[in-house]
Amino acid sequence: xxxxxxxxxxxxxxxxxxxxxxxxxxxxxxxxxxxxxxxxxxxxxxxxxxxxxxxxxxxxxxxxxxxxxxxxxxxxxxxxxxxxxxxxxxxxxxxxxxxxxxxxxxxxxxxxxxxxxxxxxxxxxxxxxxxxxxxxxxxxxxxxxxxxxxxxxxxxxxxxxxxxxxxxxxxxxxxxxxxxxxxxxxxxxxxxxxxxxxxxxxxxxxxxxxxxxxxxxxxxxxxxxxxxxxxxxxxxxxxxxxxxxxxxxxxxxxxxxxxxxxxxxxxxxxxxxxxxxxxxxxxxxxxxxxxxxxxxxxxxxxxxxxxxxxxxxxxxxxxxxxxxxxxxxxxxxxxxxxxxxxxxxxxxxxxxxxxxxxxxxxxxxxxxxxxxxxxxxxxxxxx
Amino acid sequence: xxxxxxxxxxxxxxxxxxxxxxxxxxxxxxxxxxxxxxxxxxxxxxxxxxxxxxxxxxxxxxxxxxxxxxxxxxxxxxxxxxxxxxxxxxxxxxxxxxxxxxxxxxxxxxxxxxxxxxxxxxxxxxxxxxxxxxxxxxxxxxxxxxxxxxxxxxxxxxxxxxxxxxxxxxxxxxxxxxxxxxxxxxxxxxxxxxxxxxxxxxxxxxxxxxxxxxxxxxxxxxxxxxxxxxxxxxxxxxxxxxxxxxxxxxxxxxxxxxxxxxxxxxxxxxxxxxxxxxxxxxxxxxxxxxxxxxxxxxxxxxxxxxxxxxxxxxxxxxxxxxxxxxxxxxxxxxxxxxxxxxxxxxxxxxxxxxxxxxxxxxxxxxxxxxxxxxxxxxxxxxxxxxxxxxxxxxxxxx
Numbered sequence: 001x002x003x004x005x006x007x008x009x010x011x012x013x014x015x016x017x018x019x020x021x022x023x024x025x026x027x028x029x030x031x032x033x034x035x036x037x038x039x040x041x042x043x044x045x046x047x048x049x050x051x052x053x054x055x056x057x058x059x060x061x062x063x064x065x066x067x068x069x070x071x072x073x074x075x076x077x078x079x080x081x082x083x084x085x086x087x088x089x090x091x092x093x094x095x096x097x098x099x100x101x102x103x104x105x106x107x108x109x110x111x112x113x114x115x116x117x118x119x120x121x122x123x124x125x126x127x128x129x130x131x132x133x134x135x136x137x138x139x140x141x142x143x144x145x146x147x148x149x150x151x152x153x154x155x156x157x158x159x160x161x162x163x164x165x166x167x168x169x170x171x172x173x174x175x176x177x178x179x180x181x182x183x184x185x186x187x188x189x190x191x192x193x194x195x196x197x198x199x200x201x202x203x204x205x206x207x208x209x210x211x212x213x214x215x216x217x218x219x220x221x222x223x224x225x226x227x228x229x230x231x232x233x234x235x236x237x238x239x240x241x242x243x244x245x246x247x248x249x250x251x252x253x254x255x256x257x258x259x260x261x262x263x264x265x266x267x268x269x270x271x272x273x274x275x276x277x278x279x280x281x282x283x284x285x286x287x288x289x290x291x292x293x294x295x296x297x298x299x300x301x302x303x304x305x306x307x308x309x310x311x312x313x314x315x316x317x318x319x320x321x322x323x324x325x326x327x328x329x330x331x332x333x334x335x336x337x338x339x340x341x342x343x344x345x346x347x348x349x350x351x352x353x354x355x356x357x358x359x360x361x362x363x364x365x366x367x368x369x370x371x372x373x374x375x376x377x378x379x380x381x382x383x
Numbered sequence: 384x385x386x387x388x389x390x391x392x393x394x395x396x397x398x399x400x401x402x403x404x405x406x407x408x409x410x411x412x413x414x415x416x417x418x419x420x421x422x423x424x425x426x427x428x429x430x431x432x433x434x435x436x437x438x439x440x441x442x443x444x445x446x447x448x449x450x451x452x453x454x455x456x457x458x459x460x461x462x463x464x465x466x467x468x469x470x471x472x473x474x475x476x477x478x479x480x481x482x483x484x485x486x487x488x489x490x491x492x493x494x495x496x497x498x499x500x501x502x503x504x505x506x507x508x509x510x511x512x513x514x515x516x517x518x519x520x521x522x523x524x525x526x527x528x529x530x531x532x533x534x535x536x537x538x539x540x541x542x543x544x545x546x547x548x549x550x551x552x553x554x555x556x557x558x559x560x561x562x563x564x565x566x567x568x569x570x571x572x573x574x575x576x577x578x579x580x581x582x583x584x585x586x587x588x589x590x591x592x593x594x595x596x597x598x599x600x601x602x603x604x605x606x607x608x609x610x611x612x613x614x615x616x617x618x619x620x621x622x623x624x625x626x627x628x629x630x631x632x633x634x635x636x637x638x639x640x641x642x643x644x645x646x647x648x649x650x651x652x653x654x655x656x657x658x659x660x661x662x663x664x665x666x667x668x669x670x671x672x673x674x675x676x677x678x679x680x681x682x683x684x685x686x687x688x689x690x691x692x693x694x695x696x697x698x699x700x701x702x703x704x705x706x707x708x709x710x711x712x713x714x715x716x717x718x719x720x721x722x723x724x725x726x727x728x729x730x731x732x733x734x735x736x737x738x739x740x741x742x743x744x745x746x747x748x749x750x751x752x753x754x755x756x757x758x759x760x761x762x763x764x765x766x767x768x769x770x771x772x773x774x775x776x777x778x779x780x781x
Binding site: 006010011014015018032034035038043044104110130131132135141253279309311312327 | 405431533650707710
């Protein structure tokens with residue numbers, strides 16, 4: 001394996017949580033980890049470029065037990081959950097998932113989970129990296145609503161790539177192939193209870209298997225590996241390269257509490273005709289009316305191939321002055337280009353705008369381009 | 384399936400740092416850096432801990448070497464990870480009372496309090512040090528987890544006029560017996576008048592700071608809360624210059640010293656499913672305080688019924704098990720798991736493995752023997768009194 005730059009020595013300590021797949025991931029050759037929702041996330045097993053090609057051509061499995069769930073249930077669960085997000089959940093039937101943003105009273109983004117509607121009054125929020133459990137529990141106080149909010153024993157793994165259908169069909173039978181994009185079903189593998197969703201963080205065809213019994217993680221891992229062996233399945237880390245090609249955002253870098261949905265291109269998650277009240281409604285209406293002052297844009301960056309992830313937010317300059325920052329940047333081996341996102345003032349967000357990004361090894365020219373960089377209609381994952 | 388028996392070939396083995404380090408942790412843009420990150424790196428930080436989404440120096444030399452420096456001299460810690468939640472606005476006081484079972488009416492402006500933040504069920508959200516900067520103006524100096532979201536969430540339906548935000552504030556800890564010498568050289572002699580758990584607001588020339596007589600060591604110590612991260616490098620350099628005659632060194636928070644002192648660590652000794660009584664924080668609960676607070680009924684019931692589990696001090700037999708534990712070792716009695724070790728370290732002063740274990744109440748009596756399943760095999764252990772040194776906290780108050 002080529003030397004991979006960009007690691008730093010961090011404790012292995014009891015206070016970081018482990019997913020139920022942890023032992024299997026380590027035995028499977030995880031070479032590095034992230035810490036996400038206070039839990040280890042295996043970040044690569046091989047050079048991320050090799051993992052990218054494997055994802056694009058075959059099938060990859062990811063230990064993403066760190067996608068912690070917040071479960072909202074109880075008589076008022078629909079009303080409560082609908083108040084957490086600008087997306088109109090009256091349009092989300094039971095059995096369907098939705099990508100949503102959770103917003104605070106200022107319209108700032110708390111998290112961007114995938115929401116699963118398990119029942120009329122039962123929801124899971126499958127989280128990116130922030131403690132939404134605390135937010136939701138806090139909001140429930142004095143809300144006058146009868147809800148229960150907890151972190152259930154649920155740990156997802158992702159099975160992504162063009163051959164993922166073969167793997168899940170081998171595991172769950174052919175009926176799983178009838179799942180439409182962003183729908184889910186309950187299933188089991190030799191008695192291991194799971195929920196299977198047609199979702200993922202790759203914009204390839206893909207599934208997530210939500211394990212509902214933390215004692216069975218290593219078991220499930222083995223069964224998925226066995227089912228995937230004929231299709232050359234490999235454990236890998238989530239691919240930053242592929243998700244950036246697809247225009248998928250990463251909470252903590254491409255958006256934070258300081259950002260509203262409009263400026264990061266998630267305005268489509270704000271249902272402007274939603275009748276029900278939700279947290280941030282007034283602020284988001286005002287922002288929409290006034291227009292945003294900054295925007296997350298796609299950029300192509302000149303110069304030699306960049307690494308497979310960004311270690312630092314590189315400053316973005318115009319005419320010698322820092323105006324924003326590069327929030328994501330990688331070399332796409334398929335496009336043979338450096339691609340990424342930059343957060344810039346609205347006056348510098350037009351397609352074709354020329355910018356400078358300041359890397360630790362020198363300045364590079366960059367141009368604002370359309371994103372996603374590939375498959376803008378998401379035909380691939382829906383196929 | 385265990386990966387902890389293969390000795391040197393195990394990439395998860397105990398490292399040269401005196402404690403286990405991951406084979407590789409990805410250094411990514413979304414991991415935040417404290418404003419002292421570069422200065423700490425130049426001072427020799429070589430392994431880190433991730434805390435509140437931010438890197439904190441975890442080791443410079445070895446934990447044992449750093450421990451001895453802390454107890455004999457003076458040390459500087461980059462604890463920018465202690466993020467602050469600022470509560471202000473006309474109803475700031477009332478809101479602060481709502482968040483904690485501790486009675487804040489007895490906390491004067493200029494005073495600090497160690498508090499638990501609790502849920503309506505009595506679970507602990509966090510155990511910050513509270514700083515009262517004004518009648519309605521507070522900082523909560525956090526341990527790990529996004530308390531900003533908790534406080535903002537509670538504010539949504541509280542019908543109180545409060546502003547909840549994360550200010551640009553980054554603490555340094557100055558800890559050790561010679562910290563008074565360093566601080567009076569840095570700030571002037573007025574700093575020596577700050578009583579234990581009190582604060583002053585001041586400026587070091589242009590650098591705005593809040594200084595508290597607090598810390599995570601139970602040694603004499605201070606924290607300097609920098610109020611403008613643009614001055615981080617300058618503050619670091621001035622602290623080092625003021626401490627030079629007193630043999631100051633940058634070190635990491637000392638797991639050894641805080642365990643000796645019985646100080647708890649959120650995410651290991653305390654979690655959301657713990658209540659204050661079972662982890663020995665009952666003394667921070669004023670059940671009959673006048674103001675409303677979250678968790679009163681639950682905590683009253685828990686107190687009446689008695690805790691079902693208890694965090695106890697333990698001694699573990701045999702040679703050193705390292706400066707910290709890589710996992711929560713099971714605690715076993717008669718072959719049955721009755722709890723887990725939450726923290727464990729080898730104290731070079733006491734020449735023993737000491738720590739805390741959360742065990743069911745019937746196994747919590749002093750002198751109870753049990754077995755701990757460690758990476759180095761099964762070890763005998765005994766419930767002992769904690770803190771392990773200076774039970775009345777006379778040292779930090781001197």
